[in-house]
Ligand SMILES: Nc1ncnc2c1ncn2[C@@H]1O[C@H](COP(=O)(O)OP(=O)(O)OP(=O)(O)O)[C@@H](O)[C@H]1O
C-alpha cells in the first residue's frame with residue numbers, strides 16, 4: 001500500500017511537470033503577447049514595447065523563461081499578474097475556492113443521483129429501468145449550458161423569489177452560500193450524473209449475474225447484506241473509476257456554468273486572462289486545475305486498492 | 314438412515330422457466346425422498362435439469378430468471394414451495410445448504426475468505442463477531458485448510474480451485490444443515506483434487522449425520538458414495554433405486570448409455 005502511494009505521488013509530479021510545460025508553451029504560441037495585446041490598436045513605438053517585454057522577462061529564450069517560472073513555482077511563488085500587478089496566488093485563491101466548492105457540490109449531487117438512479121434501474125428493472133434510461137438518454141443529448149440556461153429561465157420566470165444571480169461568500173453566510181450554489185451545481189451535475197448512472201446500472205447488472213451473488217442468497221443472508229457486501233462492493237470499482245474521470249468534465253463545465261450564473265470563480269477569470277495574455281495567471285490556473293484532477297484520480301486509485309485486494313499487487 | 318423417515322419428500326415438482334418469448338419446462342413432475350443421514354445421487358447428462366431441481370428445493374433462481382415452481386417440497390412437514398420468503402431465508406444456509414459447481418466464481422472476490430464464513434455464521438447462529446471468527450477458523454481447519462487462522466484473512470484470488478471448493482464446503486456446513494446439496498462439486502476441479510473433495514464430503518456427512526444430495530453427470534462419482542441414485546433425463550427421473558441395483562441391472566436404456574460412458578479402470582466384468 002505505501003509503495004503504491006509513493007509510486008502514485010511520483011507519477012503525479014511527473015504529470016504536473018508535463019502539463020505545466022505544455023501549458024507554458026501553448027499560451028506563448030498564441031498570436032500576440034501580453035505587451036502587444038495591452039497596446040491594443042494604439043500605435044506604440046517598438047522600442048517602448050521592447051522595454052516593456054524586457055521588464056517582464058519576455059525577451060529571454062522560452063526555455064529559460066520556463067525554468068525561471070518553474071524554479072519559483074516550486075517554492076510556491078507564482079509571480080505577479082501582468083494586469084493587476086498583484087501576486088497571482090492572492091488573486092487566484094479566493095476564486096479557486098469558489099470553483100472548488102461548486103465542483104464539489106456538483107460532484108456530490110452527480111454521485112448521489114447517478115448511483116441512486118443506476119441502482120434503481122438495475123434492481124427494479126421493468127418500468128423503473130425504462131424511465132431511467134429514457135431520462136438518461138434525454139439528458140445526455142442536451143449540452144449542459146442548455147440545461148443551465150433553462151434552469152435560469154424557468155426559475156427566473158416561475159420562482160422569482162429565488163435569487164439566482166446572488167452569490168454570497170462562504171464566510172458571510174455559509175448556508176446562503178451553499179444554497180446559492182445548488183442550482184448551478186445541479187445544472188453542472190446532470191450530465192455527469194447520467195454517465196455515473198449508466199455505469200452504475202451496467203456494473204450492478206454485471207455483478208448480479210455472478211455466481212457469488214446466488215451463493216450469498218443460498219446462505220440465507222438478509223437482502224440488505226447481499227446488496228451492500230456482495231453487489232455494491234463489487235460494483236463500486238467501476239463506479240468510483242468513472243466518477244474520478246468525470247472530475248475533469250466537472251471542472252471544465254464549471255467555467256461555462258459560472259459564466260451563466262455570474263459566479264465569481266476561476267472560469268470567468270481564466271477567460272479574461274487568456275484574452276489579455278496574462279501568462280502567470282493562466283499558467284497558475286492550468287496547473288491548479290490539473291493538480292486537482294490528478295490528485296482526485298490518485299485518491300481513486302487508492303480507494304480502488306482499499307475496495308479490492310487484487311488491485312494492491 | 315432408512316426411507317422410513319424422509320426429511321425431504323418431493324412430489325410432482327415442476328419448474329417452468331418463463332422468458333418473454335416462451336415457457337420452458339426444465340423439470341417435469343419429479344418425485345423423490347431423501348432420508349435423514351442418507352446420501353442420494355442425481356445423475357444425468359448436461360441440461361437435464363439437475364441444477365434447476367437443486368435450486369428449486371431452496372427456491373433460488375439466477376438473477377433475472379423467472380421460474381414458476383409447482384408441486385410440493387415437504388421438508389419436516391412444511392411445504393417449502395408455500396413458505397414465505399422471510400421464513401425461507403431462515404432455512405437457506407441454516408437447514409438446507411448448497412455447494413455450487415464452480416468454486417472459481419462462487420466466492421466474492423472483494424471479501425476475505427473469513428468474512429464470507431463469518432457472515433453466514435452471524436446471520437444464523439447469533440454469535441458475536443469474535444465467536445463467529447473462532448467458529449470460522451475451526452470450520453476452515455475441519456475442511457483441511459492448513460494454518461486456517463491466518464488464511465482466513467486471505468482473499469479468494471490467493472486460494473487454488475480445490476481450496477476454494479473446500480471454503481465453499483465450509484460455508485455450506487457452517488450452520489450444521491440437515492441437508493447438504495452438492496451440485497457437481499468437483500466438475501471444475503482436476504482429477505486428483507476431485508477425489509479429495511468427494512472424500513471430504515463423505516467424511517463430513519458421516520461426522521455430522523447430515524443428508525447429502527449429490528448431483529453429478531458422472532456415474533463413476535456416485536458409485537462409491539451414495540446409497541440411492543436417481544437418473545434424470547429431459548427433466549424427468551427415468552430410473553431410481555439402490556445404487557448397486559441401478560449400476561448392475563440398469564432398467565432404462567438411457568441409464569445403460571450413461572453407464573457405458575463411464576471410463577472403466579477396473580475389469581469390464583461389472584457391466585452386464
Ligand atoms: N436461466 C435460465 N434461462 C433459460 N433456460 C435455463 C436457465 N437455466 C437453465 N435453463 C435450462 O434448463 C434446463 C436444465 O438446466 P440445468 O442447469 O438444470 O441443467 P443441469 O442438469 O444442471 O446441467 P449441467 O450438468 O450442465 O449443470 C436446460 O435445458 C437449460 O437450458
Ligand SMILES: [Mg+2]
Pocket residue numbers: 363364365414496497
Ligand atoms: Mg448444473
